[in-house]
Amino acid sequence: MSIRGYFVAFCKCIVLLSLRILLLLPAGLPVRSQGDSQSDNKVMDNITVRQGETVFLRCAQGDVVTHTAWLNRSSILYAGEDKWSVDPRVSLVTLNQEEFTIKIENVDMTDEGQYVCAVQTSSRPRTTSVHILVQVPPKIINLSRDIVVNEGANVTLMCQASGKPEPSTSWKLISSSGDLASDDEYLEIPSISRQRAGTYECTAVNDIDTDVQTVDITVNYAPTVSEGRDVGVTLGQRGVLECEADAVPEADFEWYKDDRRIFNGFDGMEIINTGSLSKLTFFNVSDGDYGNYTCVAINKLGSSNTSFLLYGDAAESRDGTSKHKRGEEEQSSHVCTGVHSTCILVQTCLLFDEAGAT
Template sequence: MKNPLCWVILTGVAFLLIQQGLPVYSQGDSQSDNKVMDNITVRQGETVLLSCSQGDVVTHSAWLNRSSIMYAGEDKWSVDPRVSLVTLNQDEFTIKIENVDMTDEGQYICAVQTRSRATTTSVHVIVQVPPKITSLSKDVVVNEGSNVSLVCSASGKPDPTVSWKIISPAAQILTSEDEFLEIPSISRQRAGTYECTAMNDVATDVQTVELTVNYAPTVSDGKDVGVTLGQQGVLQCEADAVPPADFEWYRDDRRIFNGFDGIEIEDSGALSKLTFFNVSEGDYGNYTCVAINKLGSANTSIVLFEVIEPTSSTLLQGPGAVQDGNSASRACHTSTCLLVLLALQLLLKF
C-alpha cells in the first residue's frame, strides 16, 4: 500500500471492526493478528507509555484511540500537546501521554502493517483518581437535645469509602462507615471536631467539621469566704455554659454594679470575681451570683462573714489567757488554796 493516508484510513476501519468483534484482513487477504495486552493502570497526573513491537519489515504503523489517529509513523495526528513519540524503529513503536486524566481512559490500538500481514495490538488504559471530598457539611451550631445529621460525599476511582470519627475530645468514641453521620438528641459531651475520611487505593482525603452544642449555664456551688474587718475579700463564681454566660451579682434583691461602693467585678471566661478592697461591717452578708445565656440561667449563694483576729494582749498572755475580771478571780482563788495548805501543814506537826 503506497499511500500512507489510505492505509491510515483502512487502519481506522480495522479498529472499528475489532471493536465489533469482526475479522480483519489486509489488502493481500492475509489474515491479521489481533493481540490483546494486559490492562495498564495509571494514576491521574502520571505519565503512561504505550508500546508495541513491530518486527519483520514494517511498511506502516499507527497508534489509535477511539477511532482517532494519534500517530501515523513519525507523523503526529493528535493535537494534544501531552502526546509525544518516544521510540520508532523496526523493533518498537512507543508513544507517551503525560499528565493523564480521566478522559484518557479507554482502549488504544497499535496497528502495524508489514509486507506479509497486518497486526493489531490493543491495550486498555485504566486511570485511577485520588479521592476528593466534594460535599461536606459546614460547621454546625445546635442546641443540646437536637438531632444532628452530617454529610460527606467524595469522588474518585476506584470509588472511595467514606468514614466519620470524632477526634476532639479524643476520649469520645464515635465512628461511622458511611457518608452520613446521624446523632440523635445530641448532648454537650458530643460537641467537638468531627473528621471525614475518603479513601481508595490511590490516596486519602481528610476534612473536618466543628460541631458546637449550646446549653444553659450550670453554676458550681459557691464557697463562703471569711475576711477580717478592713482586709480584702474576694467572692468567686464559676459557670459552665455555651455560649459563655454573662454574670450578675446581687446583695439581697439589689444588683451590684462594677465600682459600686468600692467593689470591683471582673469577668474572665467562665469565672466572675467580686472583690472588696476594704471590707466594712456593712459588707458582711449573703451574696447571689447569677449566670445567664440565651438558653437559661443558674445561680448560687455565697456568704461573706467576719473573721476576728486575736488581740495583742491575748497573744502576750498565751493560750490560757482570759479577760481581766476572770484573771483577778483566778488569782484570788490561788491565794486561798495556799492558805489552806499552810494550815494543814501546821496541824500535822501537832
C-alpha cells in the same frame, strides 16, 4: 476556514478512512481474548496507572512497515512521526524498525480506555491493542459544614468521596473516649448532648491513598453555676467572691447584694469577668459590705445562680449565730465547768455585796 484548512482536514479524513479500511479496524473495537490465533490482532495486558503519572504505549514493528499509527477510540494520536493529537501531554518517544512508542503524561480519568497500534507491513496488516486503567486517589467532594446546634437537637453529618477504586468512608469523634463512630458516609446523632460536641473526622480510603477532613460541632446549653463558697474577711482587708459557670455560649454575669444589683466600681467593688469565671473584689471591707450576695450567670438559653455570704469576726454565719459570741460562750462554759466551786463562791459574794449595799 481557509482553503488550506479545508485541504488539511480533507487529507486527515482520507488518511483515517484509509487506515480503517486497510486495517479493518472499526471505531470502538472490542477487546478480544489474548492469543487469538485466527487473526493478527494481539491483545496486551491491561496497563494500570495512577492519576497524574506517565504511561508509555509500546508497539513492536518488525518486517517492512509501510504505515503505522497509534489510535485512541476513533482518534489518531500519531501516524508515524506526524502528531495528530492536539493534546500537549501526548508525545513520541521512539519510532524505528523495532518499536513505535508514545507516552501520555499527567494521566487523567479521561485517558482511560482502549488504545490500538495499527501496523501495515509488506505482507498484511496487524493490530496491537491495550486497555489503560486509571486509578484515582480518594477525594472528599461533599462534606457537612461546621455547625452550631442547641442541646437536644438531631444532627446528621454527611461525607461523600470520589475515587477509583470507589473509596469507603467512615466517621469518628476525635476525643479521649472515641466511642462515637460510623462506617458510612452518614453519621446520625439523635438528641445531641454537650458531651458530643467537638471535632468529627471523616476518612475516605481506597487502595491508592487516604483523604481526611473534619467538621466541628458546637452544642449550646444553658449555664450551670458552681455552688458558692462563703468567705470570711477581717475589717479593712481585701476579700474576693468567685463565681464559675459552665455554659455555651459563655455566660454573662450579674452580681447582687440582697436585691440590689452591683455594678463595677460600685462602693469600691470591682467585677472582673474572664471566660467562665467572674470575681467580685472588695479592696477595703467595711461593716456595710458584710451580708448575702448572689451571682447570676445568663446566656440566650437560660440562667443559673448561686449565693455567697461575706462575713467578718463579729458577723453571723449561715446558721444565724455570731461567731464571736459563740466563742465567748464556749470559753465561759469551759471556765465554769473546770472550777465549779469558784463560780458558786463568786456568785455568793456578789449576792452579799448587793445585800449590804441595800
